[in-house]
Amino acid sequence: MNEARIPTYKLFGETEIWADPDPVHHETIAARSAMYAWDIRPHSHDNLFQVLFVESGRADMILETERENLPAPCIVNMPPRSVHGFSFSPETVGQIVTLPQFLVRELLVLSPGLHLELDRVRIHPLAGDDASLARMRQWFEAFRAEYAARHEGRVTVLMAILAQLLVWLARAGGRVQGYEGRERFGERLDRFHELIDRHFRERRPVSFYATRLGISTVQLNSTCRRRTGRSAQQLIHDRVLLEARRLLAYSDLDVGQISYALGFRDPSYFSRFFTRAQGSAPTDFRLRHGEVPEAGSE
Numbered sequence: 001m002n003e004a005r006i007p008t009y010k011l012f013g014e015t016e017i018w019a020d021p022d023p024v025h026h027e028t029i030a031a032r033s034a035m036y037a038w039d040i041r042p043h044s045h046d047n048l049f050q051v052l053f054v055e056s057g058r059a060d061m062i063l064e065t066e067r068e069n070l071p072a073p074c075i076v077n078m079p080p081r082s083v084h085g086f087s088f089s090p091e092t093v094g095q096i097v098t099l100p101q102f103l104v105r106e107l108l109v110l111s112p113g114l115h116l117e118l119d120r121v122r123i124h125p126l127a128g129d130d131a132s133l134a135r136m137r138q139w140f141e142a143f144r145a146e147y148a149a150r151h152e153g154r155v156t157v158l159m160a161i162l163a164q165l166l167v168w169l170a171r172a173g174g175r176v177q178g179y180e181g182r183e184r185f186g187e188r189l190d191r192f193h194e195l196i197d198r199h200f201r202e203r204r205p206v207s208f209y210a211t212r213l214g215i216s217t218v219q220l221n222s223t224c225r226r227r228t229g230r231s232a233q234q235l236i237h238d239r240v241l242l243e244a245r246r247l248l249a250y251s252d253l254d255v256g257q258i259s260y261a262l263g264f265r266d267p268s269y270f271s272r273f274f275t276r277a278q279g280s281a282p283t284d285f286r287l288r289h290g291e292v293p294e295a296g297s298e
Contacts (some may be wrong), residue, residue, distance in 0.1 A: 057092030117170035
């Protein structure tokens with residue numbers, strides 16, 4: 001792979017502007033995966049949130065540079081910008097719902113703290129939880145039927161089902177606590193992450209981000225620690241490390257080229273940074289994770 005970036009799709013394998021007149025998209029896992037021999041290569045979505053319901057069959061997910069099994073039945077929420085891929089067995093039964101990220105906030109507008117629980121990838125096993133599994137089957141089947149029909153009020157019904165599903169996912173995240181100022185801190189952290197995504201290759205100091213957020217470095221660090229338990233500098237380093245991992249696993253750039261692409265002036269300093277943060281040298285990491293192996297391979 002000569003490209004330094006992971007493919008960014010609107011859906012699976014599509015790069016054109018969202019063409020669907022509906023505000024959401026629904027399809028079965030089989031309908032999409034069969035076109036790609038049941039193997040969806042690693043990619044990301046800039047502004048789309050996805051929910052996968054894997055009801056039965058064998059499924060593996062690549063998340064960033066790691067592969068893990070999806071224990072069917074399960075449900076997965078996939079926020080924007082997460083690098084992911086899937087390998088499904090041909091008998092896999094499941095459904096996927098995709099919606100623009102802004103719609104998540106709109107559907108949870110009366111419960112503003114909940115959308116903060118959907119900001120990272122989560123896998124929710126449903127085996128042994130008969131009530132939740134029955135609820136998922138009911139919601140997804142109702143969504144599928146309404147999506148396929150063209151009855152008056154169709155979008156209203158779809159939004160009502162989605163709102164229930166998103167609330168369930170947020171509650172299942174297990175972090176909803178509700179404290180004064182939660183929404184304010186959450187929005188500030190969202191804006192900080194957006195700035196990091198834009199500028200992390202420039203090796204900017206924390207003060208650069210604080211100034212653009214209109215707050216002090218003390219306030220920024222306080223927000224980061226309150227929401228994540230990590231300092232602002234650690235979050236910046238986390239983003240640099242994530243990109244380094246992606247480039248080592250999915251590009252043909254050598255370590256020196258990667259170091260310069262990430263704003264390091266000295267490849268040896270990059271190697272020390274990566275080794276300290278990751279626990280292994282860049283070359284060792286590439287040997288283990290480069291071109292992530294197929295499911296079932298050693």
